Amino acid sequence: MRLTMASDYALRVLLFAAAHCERMITIEETLAANNISRGHLMKVVRVLANKGFLRSQRGRTGGFTLGRPPAEIRLGDVVRATEPDFRVVECFGPGSSCAILPVCRLPRVLKEALAAFMAVMDAHTLEELILRPDDFGLSLPAK
Amino acid sequence: MRLTMASDYALRVLLFAAAHCERMITIEETLAANNISRGHLMKVVRVLANKGFLRSQRGRTGGFTLGRPPAEIRLGDVVRATEPDFRVVECFGPGSSCAILPVCRLPRVLKEALAAFMAVMDAHTLEELILRPDDFGLSLPAK
Numbered sequence: 283m284r285l286t287m288a289s290d291y292a293l294r295v296l297l298f299a300a301a302h303c304e305r306m307i308t309i310e311e312t313l314a315a316n317n318i319s320r321g322h323l324m325k326v327v328r329v330l331a332n333k334g335f336l337r338s339q340r341g342r343t344g345g346f347t348l349g350r351p352p353a354e355i356r357l358g359d360v361v362r363a364t365e366p367d368f369r370v371v372e373c374f375g376p377g378s379s380c381a382i383l384p385v386c387r388l389p390r391v392l393k394e395a396l397a398a399f400m401a402v403m404d405a406h407t408l409e410e411l412i413l414r415p416d417d418f419g420l421s422l423p424a425k
Numbered sequence: 426m427r428l429t430m431a432s433d434y435a436l437r438v439l440l441f442a443a444a445h446c447e448r449m450i451t452i453e454e455t456l457a458a459n460n461i462s463r464g465h466l467m468k469v470v471r472v473l474a475n476k477g478f479l480r481s482q483r484g485r486t487g488g489f490t491l492g493r494p495p496a497e498i499r500l501g502d503v504v505r506a507t508e509p510d511f512r513v514v515e516c517f518g519p520g521s522s523c524a525i526l527p528v529c530r531l532p533r534v535l536k537e538a539l540a541a542f543m544a545v546m547d548a549h550t551l552e553e554l555i556l557r558p559d560d561f562g563l564s565l566p567a568k
Contacts, residue, residue: 317522
């Protein structure tokens with residue numbers, strides 16, 4: 283029962299951006315503060331920017347910052363943006379091999395359980411989780 | 426956001442056993458009715474038998490059957506028996522590399538969401554899901 287690494291990293295990146303919301307942060311800073319590979323980080327930042335959770339700015343003084351106030355970033359919406367699917371079991375996807383698929387009542391229960399999980403995620407926003415810059419164990423230069 | 430294949434298969438095996446609860450079913454029958462590899466099936470049956478969800482009998486006339494009434498098999502308990510962990514994100518396991526682990530409030534939210542998922546699973550039993558033997562698309566010999 284796991285979220286993908288992309289969701290895990292997305293939440294870490296948003297927490298890092300939220301701790302520094304008065305300014306742009308860079309990929310280099312985010313890499314230094316989080317044990318994430320550059321490739322994964324770039325991909326996650328791109329997804330979060332596409333969905334409006336981050337706003338990025340190119341160029342020498344560029345970087346990224348939150349794309350909307352942390353109180354408007356629901357954790358459920360972040361996970362919806364980064365999970366490739368919510369295929370809790372095989373038959374939730376296309377081409378299931380399960381013989382009882384047309385009559386099975388298990389998917390209904392699993393969908394209800396998944397909805398309960400997401401309802402909790404939707405009830406919480408990034409604002410509740412904001413940390414101080416110091417909490418990331420870096421002393422970053424003021425900009 | 427997925428359950429492991431072991432949980433998926435365990436639920437299918439229990440559904441198959443519940444549909445034939447008046448008699449022992451065999452590994453061969455279960456293989457014929459479910460698109461599962463023999464290795465995975467054997468492993469899942471062993472886990473389910475160890476936890477008392479199945480009762481197995483060795484020998485030429487052996488096989489397995491439900492180890493308790495379907496009304497007493499909560500879906501949450503099945504998933505607890507077959508999921509290797511509930512490591513929704515990396516920091517739920519040992520040796521997390523996350524810098525903010527001591528102060529981060531995200532795990533609390535994720536644990537709350539996971540508890541909501543499991544509460545739904547615990548509210549449903551195998552009895553609600555029982556199918557007829559015909560639903561498995563096999564015509565099995567009467568024993």
